[in-house]
Amino acid sequence: MNFPNFPHRMLQEDYSLLRHNTFGFDARARYAMRIDSVEAACALADDKRIHGMPQLVLGGGSNIVLTRNFDGVALIVGIAGxxxxxxxxxxxxxxxxxxxxxxxxxxxxxxxxxxxxxxxxxxxxxxxxxxxxxxxxxxxxxxxxxxxxxxxxxxxxxxxxxxxxxxxxxxxxxxxxxxxxxxxxxxxxxxxxxxxxxxxxxxxxVARAFEASAKHDAQAIFDAVVAARRTKLPDWTTLGNAGSFFKNPMIDASAFDALKASEPGIVSYAQPDGHVKLAAGWLIDQCGWKGRSIRNAAVHDRQALVLVNRGGATGAQVIELAEAIKHDVLNRFGVELEMEPVCL
Incomplete structure (x- = not known):
């Protein structure tokens, strides 16, 4: 990650978290501290400057929706190797x-x-x-x-x-x-x-690319996965997002049979335990959400499972969009979607 140029354990005030979340929300932390060693992490418990403060551990911020400023200390993890x-x-x-x-x-x-x-x-x-x-x-x-x-x-x-x-x-x-x-x-x-x-x-x-490749090895799968993800998913450095925003829901076999009767085209994956995994992106797409937006928060136009920040969106707008999508999917399919990112 690209950390600001401040020494570890220096307490920064009114710190922007813009570079520490892949959605690109410019939320702020009351304080921030960089932790670049295990010893520095252990020393936090005895650091009187932050006693009693709420603490937020942040890495790349690829699985978080910041809906507000954080009134505590953001602990920016910098342990490498x-x-x-x-x-x-x-x-x-x-x-x-x-x-x-x-x-x-x-x-x-x-x-x-x-x-x-x-x-x-x-x-x-x-x-x-x-x-x-x-x-x-x-x-x-x-x-x-x-x-x-x-x-x-x-x-x-x-x-x-x-x-x-x-x-x-x-x-x-x-x-x-x-x-x-x-x-x-x-x-x-x-x-x-x-x-x-x-x-x-x-x-x-992966199967198509793997079979077509002259190399039937791990590198061929790596290359196929990278190509597929670049085709379907937006680069968070140019269009803020947190990857797949919803989990693929699991339902039992009897519920799936009933749903399949009314939705014969439903995309699903049988599971070893007898449950059926539904493709959340398909459910969202069928509800007409692909490419739609609520103010500056939008559903990606190539992958309905991804919510994006078109520029200037807030975390609250993304959550508003997510709730509207959940409402429509539940109304049509009787299936409740669960968000993957942590909301703060």
């Missing part, structure tokens, strides 16, 4: 600092001959944010490659390690999103990347 920390017969163990750019990290693992994350290429955000959301795309969730993470408990300064079970990963969900928000700062994440690589090429965009 990546390395192979071990291996066994089945996998490499790779650790990355929380502030490492996610896509750059995926690129680095492939360049060093360690495939396994290629389906998650070009997802915006940082490594530290990936476990919070349990990011996923094109048939792979981050939790499948996760080994453990290291964090600091903000109230005590204690260093804590979380394994996969403790993180309680779900579909675009984790312990940190449900119960750990505001309690911990993730400082680094360790991934287990398999030495016996097998492709994940079930999604149509």
């Amino acid at each position: 990546k390395s192979v920390i071990g291996e066994d017969g089945g996998a490499w163990l790779v650790e990355a600092g929380a502030d490492e750019n996610w896509h750059d990290f995926v690129t680095w693992t492939l360049a060093h001959g360690m495939p396994g994350l290629e389906n998650l290429a070009l997802i915006p955000g940082t490594v530290g944010a990936a476990p919070i959301q349990n990011i996923g795309a094109y048939g792979l969730e981050m939790g499948e490659r996760f080994e453990r993470l290291h964090a600091v408990e903000l109230a005590t300064g204690a260093r804590v390690a979380f394994d996969r079970a403790t993180c309680a990963f779900g579909y675009r969900d984790s312990f940190f999103k449900r119960k750990g928000r505001g309690r911990f700062m993730i400082t680094s994440v360790v991934f287990r990347l398999p030495k016996r690589w097998t492709p994940r090429a079930d999604y149509a965009d």
